[in-house]
Amino acid sequence: MIHELIHKPGEEMAKEKHVPHIEVLGDKVKVSCGKEIMHPSTNEHYIVWMKLYGIDKEGKFRELGSYYPKPVEEQPVAHFSVDVSNQKEFHALIFCNIHGLWENKLDL
Numbered sequence: 001m002i003h004e005l006i007h008k009p010g011e012e013m014a015k016e017k018h019v020p021h022i023e024v025l026g027d028k029v030k031v032s033c034g035k036e037i038m039h040p041s042t043n044e045h046y047i048v049w050m051k052l053y054g055i056d057k058e059g060k061f062r063e064l065g066s067y068y069p070k071p072v073e074e075q076p077v078a079h080f081s082v083d084v085s086n087q088k089e090f091h092a093l094i095f096c097n098i099h100g101l102w103e104n105k106l107d108l
């Protein structure tokens with residue numbers, strides 16, 4: 001099952017800053033891979049994609065956006081325009097080309 005492949009905060013590899021950090025900045029949501037120390041962005045080791053999902057106040061789940069950072073050129077940081085006032089939870093998923101899937105959530 002796919003949920004068995006998804007790493008959560010607190011796991012050993014989290015030391016490499018794979019856990020997505022979710023931050024609400026006004027009407028945007030910032031998702032970064034790592035907080036103080038960014039995940040590497042090299043041709044050998046990089047974040048392939050970052051996705052943001054939301055659960056709104058009616059309980060509906062939907063994808064809010066995707067971002068594909070270019071290795072070397074871009075850091076794994078994405079800004080999504082979202083109707084924040086209508087959301088009650090955000091979930092971020094990121095995929096590292098070496099270390100796989102990582103998830104985190106933010107309750108509003």
Ligand SMILES: [Fe+2]
Pocket residue numbers: 016018039045046096097098099
């Ligand atoms: Fe990695």
